[in-house]
Amino acid sequence: SPAIVWFRRDLRLCDNLALLAAVRTGRPVVCIYIREPSDEFAGALGAAQACWLHHSLHALDQSLAQSGNRLLLRTGNPLATITELTTLTGAASVFWNRRYDADGVRTDTAVKAALTERGIEAKSFTGFLMHEPLRLLTGQNRRYQVYTPFWRAFEAQVRIQDDLLVPSSMAPPENLPGSESLTCWNLLPSNPNWARGFEVHWQPGEAGAQARLDAFAEDSIDRYRNGRDYPADMSTSRLSPHLAMGEISPHRVWNATSAVFNERTAEDVVQFRRQLVWREFSWHLLFHCPDMATANLNSRFDSFAWRGDSDNLSAWQRGMTGYPIVDAGMRELWQTGWMHNRVRMVAASFLIKHLLIDWRQGERWFRNTLLDADQANNAASWQWVAGSGADAAPFFRIFNPIKQGETFDPSGTYVKRYCPELAGLPDRYVHRPFDAPDAVLTDAGVVLGHNYPKPLVSHPFARQRALAAYRATAQ
Ligand code: FAD
Numbered sequence: 045s046p047a048i049v050w051f052r053r054d055l056r057l058c059d060n061l062a063l064l065a066a067v068r069t070g071r072p073v074v075c076i077y078i079r080e081p082s083d084e085f086a087g088a089l090g091a092a093q094a095c096w097l098h099h100s101l102h103a104l105d106q107s108l109a110q111s112g113n114r115l116l117l118r119t120g121n122p123l124a125t126i127t128e129l130t131t132l133t134g135a136a137s138v139f140w141n142r143r144y145d146a147d148g149v150r151t152d153t154a155v156k157a158a159l160t161e162r163g164i165e166a167k168s169f170t171g172f173l174m175h176e177p178l179r180l181l182t183g184q185n186r187r188y189q190v191y192t193p194f195w196r197a198f199e200a201q202v203r204i205q206d207d208l209l210v211p212s213s214m215a216p217p218e219n220l221p222g223s224e225s226l227t228c229w230n231l232l233p234s235n236p237n238w239a240r241g242f243e244v245h246w247q248p249g250e251a252g253a254q255a256r257l258d259a260f261a262e263d264s265i266d267r268y269r270n271g272r273d274y275p276a277d278m279s280t281s282r283l284s285p286h287l288a289m290g291e292i293s294p295h296r297v298w299n300a301t302s303a304v305f306n307e308r309t310a311e312d313v314v315q316f317r318r319q320l321v322w323r324e325f326s327w328h329l330l331f332h333c334p335d336m337a338t339a340n341l342n343s344r345f346d347s348f349a350w351r352g353d354s355d356n357l358s359a360w361q362r363g364m365t366g367y368p369i370v371d372a373g374m375r376e377l378w379q380t381g382w383m384h385n386r387v388r389m390v391a392a393s394f395l396i397k398h399l400l401i402d403w404r405q406g407e408r409w410f411r412n413t414l415l416d417a418d419q420a421n422n423a424a425s426w427q428w429v430a431g432s433g434a435d436a437a438p439f440f441r442i443f444n445p446i447k448q449g450e451t452f453d454p455s456g457t458y459v460k461r462y463c464p465e466l467a468g469l470p471d472r473y474v475h476r477p478f479d480a481p482d483a484v485l486t487d488a489g490v491v492l493g494h495n496y497p498k499p500l501v502s503h504p505f506a507r508q509r510a511l512a513a514y515r516a517t518a519q
Contacts, residue, residue, distance in 0.1 A: 045136035046072040046217045048129060050122075051115070052148075052290070054141040054171040055100045056250040057107050057210040059293035061169035062139040064211060072217035074133055075108055076116045077101060078125050079229060080151075090412040092381045093288070095239045096248050098231035100289050103249025105226075111214045117224040123155050130164055132221050138164060141171025141290070144327050145419055146334035174294050175202045175324050177331035187332035190435045194325050195318060204302075205295040245380045246285060246415065253286035261300045268312040272319075275373075275384035276457035281316070282382065284416035287323065294320060326424035329434050336433075337407060337423035345432035347517050350402040356500055360395050361409055363462070366492075366499035368475050369449035370394045372462035379462070381415035386452050392429040393443040398506040400513055403430040431514075439514045442507050449475030465495045 047066035054060055055077075066073045089097065105115040118125045126138060138159055142152060152168055159166035170176055180197055181187065188194035233239050247255065260281040264271070271279030286292045297320060301313045330336050340346055359365055363374035373387030383391070388410075395406045407426040411417045427433025431440075453459055456474030460467045466474055468488030473480035477490055478499055485492065492498050501509075 045134045046074050047137040047139065048074045048076060048126070048133070048135045050126065050138060050140035051075060051077045051104065052140065052143060053288070054290035055104045056253070056291050056293070057104075058250065058254075059171075059205065059208045059296050060141070061171055061208075062141045062167075063214070064208060065139045065167060065169065066137065067211040067214055069137055071136070073113060073214045074116065074129065074135060074216060074220065075113060075214075076118060076126075076129060077104075078122050079117070079119045080122060090414065090417045091233070092239070092242075092413050092415050093285075093417045094231040095233065095242065096246075096285055096289060096381075096415050098226060098229070099248035100291060101226055103251065103291075107210075107250060108214070111211075113214050113216045114220065114223065116221060117226060117229070119224060119229075122151050123158055126155055127158065127162075129221065130159070130162075133217060133219075136164060138166050140168050142168045144173065144177060144331045149331075171293065172290055173324055173327055174198075174204065174298070175328070177328045180328070188325070188328060191322070191325055194328065195321055198321050198324060204298050205293070207296050207299055239381075241379045242381045242415065245382070248285070248289070248291070250291045253283065253292035256281065256283055256286060257292060257297060257300050261304050265301065265304055265312050265316060266309045269315045272315070273386045273452050274458075275376075275387050276453055276461070280385065284418070284421075285382065288416045288418045288421075294323070323418075323421055326418075326420035329424055330420035336427065337419060338404065340430075340432040341427055341434055342432045342436075344517055345430065348402075349400075349513055349516065351400040353399060353401060356399045357395075357401055357405055359497070359500055360391070360399065360401070360406075364497045365394065366478065366497040367394065367445040367449075368456075368459040368463055368466055368477065369445050369453060371497075372453075372459045375462040377410075377413050381413065383414070384458075386448070387458075388425065389429055390443050390445055390448045392426060394445055396430050397439070397442045397510040398445070398501055398503070400510060403427065403432070440511060442510055444503055444507075446476050446503065463496070466490060 047069045049063050049066045054062065057063060101115065101117070108114050129135065130138065143149065156166045156168065175198060180201060182193070188197070246252065260283070264279045267277070267279040271277040283292065283297060287294060298317060301316055305313050333341060360374060363371040363378065365371055369387060370391045373383050373391040376387070377383040392406055395401050396403050403426045407422055410422055424433060428436045430436070431438055449459065455471050459474055466477060469477060469480065469490060470484065473484060477485065477496060478492060490496055
């Protein structure tokens with residue numbers, strides 16, 4: 045009687061407690077990934093992340109093949125699918141790593157109850173996060189609402205798990221049931237193949253995740269504190285798509301930073317860990333406020349008069365707002381499936397405050413285009429920028445996209461990378477082409493309104509309009 049491992053957003057063999065539990069039974073191991081038709085973890089699976097999932101599942105199957113095993117792919121309701129598989133294989137145990145979104149929690153509970161009733165061992169583990177949102181609570185047994193106390197409690201109470209190697213043997217049963225074909229899942233775009241550009245930047249799968257972590261720990265963690273806000277710098281880890289798919293455990297990422305911790309890197313390591321723990325905090329919030337991706341955490345925003353402006357939304361999505369730092373970010377997102385955190389904040393703030401478009405529209409666009417789309421991080425970050433979230437930036441703190449560009453991309457390297465039509469502008473105008481004298485624009489070959497857009501709104505006007513809209517909301 046084999047043991048079943050149900051893979052979800054934990055597409056890795058190292059540091060996988062569910063897999064380890066199955067191997068430790070000493071019985072044959074059946075590995076399955078279930079595609080849930082209507083709701084793939086973070087609501088509808090975004091198009092960019094669907095591509096990533098394809099490659100990640102392929103990589104996992106290849107790794108399993110090295111142990112003579114393989115990944116079974118099934119589409120359907122998890123409870124029905126797992127029940128059928130236990131009958132087919134005669135499995136006596138099913139193991140998986142827990143989910144923390146509302147649908148996931150419901151599914152986990154139902155599967156566990158049904159299997160237990162049939163006398164089948166059903167055990168779930170912590171694999172996606174480092175903390176358990178039900179266990180790490182305030183002194184009053186409540187959820188955390190503010191980051192710093194959460195971080196302190198995390199540091200004091202969460203035990204970081206040692207790295208666990210790939211189990212040495214995971215032989216399948218003799219009669220392994222058939223699998224659906226990954227190709228037939230049609231997760232990749234065909235015509236046009238808008239994802240072609242992704243391949244240059246990313247290597248989905250566990251090996252790619254480990255390589256990325258090694259490179260970060262060796263080459264850039266010591267630049268993290270000072271460099272992480274500069275989008276041209278590439279000094280952040282870029283582990284987010286791997287973490288979103290569970291190709292690497294957050295414990296392993298934490299441990300890698302311990303290995304390079306010394307007097308010189310101490311500040312960088314702490315800054316980095318604080319970011320990694322923001323991910324935990326976002327999931328803590330989502331677990332306790334399951335509709336965070338659709339409902340304002342602060343109900344004051346329920347009466348906010350958003351503008352339903354589809355032309356402006358489309359200009360923002362295409363990177364055609366006339367503000368170079370925003371446009372470079374939106375084009376980076378489209379071309380590479382990722383955007384630098386500082387620019388995400390500026391671009392999100394621009395949509396919400398300069399264009400007065402509901403943050404949920406931005407959340408949806410990011411979910412569909414980000415390779416690291418993460419239900420909790422995305423919703424928490426959008427609400428953070430909007431001012432409607434937990435421990436959020438206040439609404440009235442409105443980013444000036446020109447100043448943000450000049451501060452964090454002083455020579456325009458990042459902007460020129462993604463807006464090549466501005467490459468000929470001198471540094472002082474690269475973030476404000478609309479202020480450049482005609483002769484400068486002509487010299488640089490920039491014709492505003494022709495090869496680069498005029499700004500959708502002026503910054504001072506947009507700022508006043510946003511503040512007035514905020515004041516008009518009910519207190
Ligand atoms: P690093 O700086 O190297 O950080 C390491 C890891 O810590 C990241 O991989 C990520 O898992 C976590 N992390 C870092 N910053 C944050 C943060 N602010 N909140 C939560 N976790 C964080 N992150 C996502 O993973 N998925 C999203 O869908 C997402 N949407 C966002 C939307 C907006 C509007 C904003 C402002 C931020 C969003 N973020 C999201 C957070 C952050 O921008 C990314 O996690 C980060 O840019 C990923 O790059 P990195 O791996 O190089 O980060």
